[in-house]
Amino acid sequence: MRIRLEPRPEPSRLAGWLSPLIAAAATLVVGFVLFSALGKDPWQAFHVFFIKPVSTLYGVGELLLKAGPLMLCAVGLSVGYRANVWNIGAEGQLTMGAIFAGGIALAFHESTSALVLPLMIVAGAAGGMAWAAIPALLRTRFNANEILVSLMLVYVATYTLSFLVHGPWRDPEGFNFPQSTMFGDAALLPNLLPETRLNAGILLPLAAVAVGWVFVSRSLAGYQMRVAGLAPAAANYVGISAPRTVWIGMLAGGACAGIAGVNEIAGPLGQLQPTASPGYGFAAIIVAFVGRLHPVGILFASLLMSLLYLGGESAQMGLALPSAVTGLFQGALLFFLLASDVFIDYRPRFGGRRRAARR
């Protein structure tokens, strides 16, 4: 029997609801086979993966702490992605945000002013935007591919940070090790939940989700961005400016990623190190698509992604699974989530010779 995919006349609402369920079921099947084959009890494995990490207040704090930067970067990226503006360089924009904000923190090291932190956030956003402005400018002026330019700038940003902590910003008391001094208290985000590491930084991604939702659903610019993405020719015809779309898309991504960088260095890190992020900027691309480029979807997608990270660690500790296996399981879940979405616009046909003839 042949199975074909056939385009639907219009996207299916039902498939939209069913898609995550299919993904969840497929993941459980794969997990069942995988864990059984490795001689682990699959039920216990699922528990260790999805429940144990958030079974304590500390765990919930960690979940939110790790979801924050993913949420911020993904919301920012989704603004551009909806308009077919492909900013792949959130990791670099995050790093540049951390550099700008870190510069402020080090310059005002002795200060106890309550203005240091807001200044760092503004500087971080500016740093991320400046970094995103380069591919935006090159795209609008010279039609340079923003995917390549933004990606390459990730390496430039990473090496800039590396240079700074190996050189001018190195902690003089630190035996030449590549890291800055620990920031003063005025440059650190206040704790939000005692007994956890959750800090006030989580409010920024949540605010970004809210602002993103208003922008997408309620604003004219958001509407224009969507039109530009869905039907570029029509957008052009009704006078929606293509360069403006690129600028909005890139700068929104850069600002959000830059703030995510501030959250990392003013939060759990408390100093500048050779790397500011364990790959949040790249993981956020997956989060944006798993969240179907919608701010509320991204809110949940970032929580899931964060849970997957915690679950992976928990599985190493609780089940003695190697990190390669936890990575495999995480990959399977994300793959199924994205793949199941194909049924929203396509329907499977089994055999179906006659129908094929009719079209």
Added chain:
Amino acid sequence: MPDPQRRTALFATAALTIAALAAALPAAAQPSPAAASATPFKVGYVYVSPIGDAGWTFQHDSGRKEMEKALGGKIVSKYVESVPEGADAERVIRELAQSGNQLIFTTSFGYMNPTLKVAKAFPKTHFEHATGYKTDANVATYNARFYEGRYLAGIVAGKMTKTNTTGYVAAFPIPEVVMGINAFARGMKSVNPKAEVKVIWVNSWYDPGRESEAANTLISQGADVVTHHTDSTAAVQAAEAKKVYAIGYHSDMSKYGPHAQLTAVTHQWGAYYTKAVQDAMAGKWKPGNTWGGIKEGMIRMAPFNPVVPKETQDLVNKVSGDIGAGKFHPFTGPLKDNDGKERLAAGKVITDADLSRMDYYVEGVQGKLPTK
């Protein structure tokens, strides 16, 4: 084209479904307790990279296994691999402490501040941090005198090079790496005053592609013995492919360069781990600052390639014995940097403090240290 609006927030269902399914699982809640009667002593390890087949983390894991074997069923050890240095490390270390591990080894420099933070919250748990410099009431540090092995490697390289040029693929210009390069150069010069070492920095601990590229560049510049202070086997493999010699690091890499590898400077943590765990079990653990070398068995040369002449092997073994017995130190004056400035007067031996802030190249190393 899909209309994103229609599919608003459907993702929520996925997260909720998975959570609900997992929560509903019968009997899933409690992992089955171990059948052991007496509760074994629990030891945790945090690794910065995957264990793999060779390299820094592989050696630590070999040490863990050796310790586990030596202490039989009295202990249980756990590890978490590929933990990035930075914000994630604190959570992993904390979870290990929370889940009852009484002694925790954190095996990368970047875990220093997270280890100290967690240690404050768990005053009854012992922590050991590799390669750092900060200690606390329940935090010890440990490290190995890699440079002792490097000096011996330098002797082998100096004897074996025909072009009088050797190559060194290095990760980051921090003192640990710089003192290794310098010790290598001094070992080499001690037997071959004409030899020089060229260094390429790859700015990464683990990047096989760039390590291999750097090794090939050094070889094309005339280096006929290459060594590396990076985590992969790429430099040894590059040497094997180009038919020149290599000296492995961290692990014995002869598997990857059967013809190329002359010997390797290997790290041996097993005995140290066994002793630390025994001390902790006996309540004798102290927050010390261990820096062991050949004498303590932490550094050992891998078996020589048969192409290394017997007299060179004997010389290396003799110097190794002298270093182990404390009769010789690789950094004994006169010590000049490669700008000709005297750093140590004749007959003087460098202090550990000066070693651990070494920020210059000695004679025999070409080029300038970055960031200077």
